[in-house]
Amino acid sequence: MTKGKLSIASKVSNGSSVEALVSPTPPSYEEATAGTSAPCYNDVETLTEFNWDDRNIRRIFIRKVYAILMIQLLVTLSIVAIFTFCAVFFVTYLTLSCCSAPRRRFPWNLILLCIFTLSLSYMTGMLSSFYNTKSVVMCLGITAAVCLLVTVFSFQTKFDVTSYQGVLFVFCMVMFLSGLVLTVVLPFQYVPWLDAIYAVLGAILFTMFLAFDTQLLMGNKRYTMSPEEYVFASLNIYLDIIYIFSFFLQIFGTKRD
Template structure:
């Protein structure tokens, strides 16, 4: 303060001697910070470091999801093979449909719990226990459905499902097209499928229409193929929308459900019923 007062006094003396007082020009931002010490990390280093960490987290997340998914698919494949190739088991489940409806109830409850409740979905080990119960119930339903079809048809539909899922996964990882931005189209498609399903539930019990059933199955296969691409890109995390790395159970649940539904619709399209 004293130095400022002395400076003003000197300026006043100079002005009293006949010289005009001119206010000092404030320094520019670059001049003001020119003497400041440099930060520990510049923006590029921080960005590189954080990007590197995010990529590692995303890779661990993807690896965890596909590891759990492989276990789910192996369990489902084993149950489908058992119900298809083992005649005593096949006869038992076909003669006792109550187990199917019980597994459907378990499937519905566990699916709602994992989809709507974030606490059990994220809390270990309850999230994996619920996911295991969900996998077993849906595998039983898929196995019972497969038992009514010819063995060669089941094997062929399994092969088609594997090929389609592999192509869609590679496409989702390689393409620049953002499927996650098309959620409105998927919602409209779901509404069309819902209304079509209600119409089929009313019409088919009175009279079976093969082409109507086949058309519905084709639309369902297309819809869940699109959902598989959508969920795969959510898993990648480099598009408009991304899945949180904490939601590995929910991501696994969605992709597994897409694959099972694709197989079921292919079985409905290409499968030949047993005599």
Template sequence: MVRTSHHKTPRAKKSHPTVTYWRAYEDSSSSYESGFPTGDHEFFTTFSWDDQKVRRVFIRKVYTILLIQLLVTLGVVALFTFCDPVKDYVQANPGWYWASYAVFFATYLTLACCSGPRRHFPWNLILLTIFTLSMAYLTGMLSSYYNTTSVLLCLSITALVCLSVTVFSFQTKFDFTSCQGVLFVLLMTLFFSGLILAILLPFQYVPWLHAVYAVLGAGVFTLFLAFDTQLLMGSRRHSLSPEEYIFGALNIYLDIIYIFTFFLQLFGTNRE
């Protein structure tokens, strides 16, 4: 969540809401007892995860939204990477970056912390659209500072990693949702590592330390991708309510974007 990278983009990428990100899981996941979650009893009186149709519809809805988000983000990244006038404009006007970051932060906190807006149509889709556009702008601007070949390489690696992790998470018997404590420790390690790098970066850039941080970040959010994927399945220790399709898509989308940006920091080559 906290990112520190040695590139020409503004420093706002280094202060993502780590603790809020974790607390949102606590509020939106449910523990199973006798086949039903401990939260949302009233809703699950009629529908349960034992109903395969409910589960399939929920998962299909999440991945449909996620696919649209990723296509929008990919389009923005391609525009900022291949179109030189657009690339020059966004790099010359960092004010749009800060505005996008403010919008991203506000919409993220609203969707992650407030169950009302993210569950009620059409406000949930409106907020998610605004969030996706702002995050796409941030990702596109970051990509514009890297060599085109590096961006394409990192996109390919991210796609392969995310596809593999998703398939593995659906097939494996290992329950990643029971490892919340481990994930929290790793997230805090990443958070404080980012703070240290943010403090050191203005004085001295340490390439090997930055590389270690990027590897750690990519690893942590790969685990979070497996965690978030299994939250959708309904047959694990923790599970999302079928009402939380916006929250499910939001989490997986962020995991994929973070994995891409950490790969970009690790393998990317800055433009000359």
């Protein structure tokens, strides 16, 4: 009898221990969410999550805002510069002038030269649009005549222009400093004779550069140009002619009313 009672008690105790090991059934979604409202997130809670009285947090916030702002402005400036012919002109000119590999590698040299020509042609056309049509045609004729005479002179004369690099460098420095003075003086008061003198000096300087660059092609002077530099030679002579035309337009051109 005592053994029977012990066996029943052991069964009861074993059953309760098994039930204790089994985890209770989790409530359903409806039971768990009953009587509660759905979480709501708004901007007020997000902004007030930090303690704005902490100066370090505010400094970090300001730095992040201005860092993002600077990146946005740089991207915008880069895109504007890409679509601006002036920027395209300077980029292609510096690439062709300072980097020997791109200007010697076909077809990239011709592609860069075409882009450079289009950009400079656009700027020259915009400059010419401010002047009368007759004066533009007249300056084109004068430029063509001067370039023809300088080319014939460079090929026929025994005078070596390439040996006068120091003179051209000093002349360039004078023109550069004069240009800086004009950029300061002319906005306050336009001086026609000062502007005309600067244009005359510029026309003379680039006429000398045209003779210099032409004789670099000949190969029988003190300084010569490698046959591989045909793009660089075309670039230099083209720039000389365009600058001569722009200075003649500044001297003889009549602006539109």
